[in-house]
Amino acid sequence: MLSLIINLYSSTMEKLNFKNKIMSDSKKYSGEFISLYDHLGHAAGGELGRKVAYAAAKAGVKPIIKELKTSYYEGEIYTYPSEFLDEYFKDKK
Secondary structure, eight states: OHHHHHHHHHHHHHHHHHHHHHHHHSOOOOSOEEEHHHHHSSOOOHHHHHHHHHHHHHHTOOOEEEEEEOSSOEEEEEEEEHHHHHHHHHHTO
16 A cells, blocks of 8 residues: 555655646747737738647736726737747648
8 A cells, every 4th residue: 555655655746746847948939928919910810820729828918907998809819928929830831
């Protein structure tokens, strides 16, 4: 029984250390948080927005969600560090 507990503890610690290593290896992005619209100069659309959100999550980038109310759009927008968006779209060219 004791060996089972030790094995479970060791396995849990290995997983936590792996997760912490991934998080500490994440690149820190700088720059102003801007929307895809501001970065691209036009509306990105849902599909591209989902792809960017996925890439951001994978890179450990947390977006800042803002409320926007204009004559042509009302709702939430996701903003990302400008450096992250530069890097993301540079790789897509």
